[in-house]
Amino acid sequence: MFCALVSIFDQPYTLAHTLESLIGVIDKVLIMDGAYEDWPSKNDVSDEETLHVIERYKQWLNIEYDAAPRLSEVEKKNRNLSKLEAGDIALLIDADEIAIGLIREGFERARDMVEYDCWTLHYIDIKPGSRMVYRPIPWIHPRLLRYKPGMHYEETHWIIKDLEGKRYDQTSEAKRINEFFLIHLSFLHTKLYEEQRRIYNYKMTAKGWKET
Numbered sequence: 001m002f003c004a005l006v007s008i009f010d011q012p013y014t015l016a017h018t019l020e021s022l023i024g025v026i027d028k029v030l031i032m033d034g035a036y037e038d039w040p041s042k043n044d045v046s047d048e049e050t051l052h053v054i055e056r057y058k059q060w061l062n063i064e065y066d067a068a069p070r071l072s073e074v075e076k077k078n079r080n081l082s083k084l085e086a087g088d089i090a091l092l093i094d095a096d097e098i099a100i101g102l103i104r105e106g107f108e109r110a111r112d113m114v115e116y117d118c119w120t121l122h123y124i125d126i127k128p129g130s131r132m133v134y135r136p137i138p139w140i141h142p143r144l145l146r147y148k149p150g151m152h153y154e155e156t157h158w159i160i161k162d163l164e165g166k167r168y169d170q171t172s173e174a175k176r177i178n179e180f181f182l183i184h185l186s187f188l189h190t191k192l193y194e195e196q197r198r199i200y201n202y203k204m205t206a207k208g209w210k211e212t
Contacts, residue, residue: 012049014096019057021098032080034069044069084147101180118142122181
């Protein structure tokens with residue numbers, strides 16, 4: 001099955017674009033809601049506007065929604081990852097990103113490359129003021145994987161390991177998928193979100209976390 005894993009919290013404007021980009025090409029979208037344990041918000045789950053976006057897109061997408069507030073970023077992503085079945089090809093996409101290009105064809109090529117379990121994608125960040133930043137491959141961590149039971153995030157939200165301890169991240173050999181790419185919609189972030197993200201990153205950096 002071709003799946004997309006999305007972690008969200010109060011991002012209705014960008015989430016709508018994310019889900020729109022997946023219509024007709026993804027078999028299942030697994031949405032994990034909830035504020036991170038260190039996220040500076042009084043609410044534990046997304047606001048009504050965000051939940052309304054999810055309900056609206058259920059008419060076009062097979063969406064499974066779950067909420068687990070105040071988990072760490074790693075715990076939250078692991079909870080979503082564990083919902084996959086062995087052999088599923090999964091796109092790891094954030095709620096402020098969109099997939100562009102021949103998405104289904106990219107999934108099919110990944111499925112047929114049985115010697116690989118993870119793949120990188122081209123990635124473009126559109127900053128406020130229309131400034132575009134291209135993140136070159138293979139700097140960015142894999143965003144497409146073939147799920148094996150026991151795969152899990154460890155230490156950070158970009159290091160994935162299997163039960164044998166093999167790493168699936170930017171230090172590992174990964175094949176590039178060129179059929180489609182991701183665009184980060186930074187320019188759509190609200191001032192509130194940017195301030196919350198700044199505070200969160202500060203707290204996490206104090207714990208020894210390094211942003212990627």
